[in-house]
Amino acid sequence: MSTSRPSPARTSRGPRPASIARVPGIDYDVLDTLLGYALRRAQIAAFDQFYRATAGYGITPPRFTALVILGANPGVSQTALAAVLGIARSGAMQLTDWLVGRKLAERRARADDGRAWGLYLTRRGAALAAELKRRVRAQDARLGARLTAAERRALLRLLDRVAE
């Protein structure tokens, strides 16, 4: 076989499929008692599910978040988007460039403020957002498959309190 890869549906390079299975014979010491470490492990599992749900779309968690936020908040500014994502404005700009470059979103001039853009999903972006929301929701349900509905609610509530 040559070096060319058929690559079934691998548009994205998958930033982090990193599994983090327990290594047998290793003593994890204090790590097993830390909330922070348990969170990290759970989040890696969540990332894994997320990438499985969005394989082939080139979507990362921040990109998904951006699509959802633009869909629910038409006309939002890049600075607001940056605040939601907890990243620098320059990063929000690159993210927006990515979305615009794929015709998923567009920048429109604002009447009230000549400095800022209003960000909007295109029809294509809205369709993708809907599709991804469906997929991510399904995979998220699978993530909590080992939990009862009540446990799932409890976990969500506990996590919210930890996050402040």
Next chain:
Amino acid sequence: MSTSRPSPARTSRGPRPASIARVPGIDYDVLDTLLGYALRRAQIAAFDQFYRATAGYGITPPRFTALVILGANPGVSQTALAAVLGIARSGAMQLTDWLVGRKLAERRARADDGRAWGLYLTRRGAALAAELKRRVRAQDARLGARLTAAERRALLRLLDRVAE
């Protein structure tokens, strides 16, 4: 005030202090119902606590994990360390270089396998590990400060099940 920063105890550049406060006036749509998003938010809060606990030590979560693992598993190999951290061997090597460069760990030849190193904490590394464990444990408790002891236990258990 000039541009020079006294910077009390800022040895590390703090890879991600990124706060991710709720932005007022923004509709988070489906994000508020996703376990994965709740995990992400909680983990960012945990990261924040972690960096506060280890400020000035140049410690990152993987470095802390490595110190703990080496302390509890003397003679562990770089490949095993990589597996625990869920990173490539080349990354484990760089991490080890960092530890060795600061005289926190050392590589010792192995009797049974000429290819592999055995990794050990130095006396200095063991002291730092103990100090950091104390600090991280204290900050981790603060992370769950809004939870009762029973809730904390429940959360830990639920997270373990989510992480498989």
Next chain:
DNA sequence: TATTGTTATACTCTATAACTATA
């Protein structure tokens, strides 16, 4: 042949700082 550690290289994400144009 397979594995350990290593080296070289590249890519993603994010940050900072300086610049412009508006406010």
Next chain:
DNA sequence: TATAGTTATAGAGTATAACAATA
């Protein structure tokens, strides 16, 4: 002066691929 967006640059972290020594 302050803010929105932009540009340029840099750094951390991690990945892949190829190589030498050893198993």
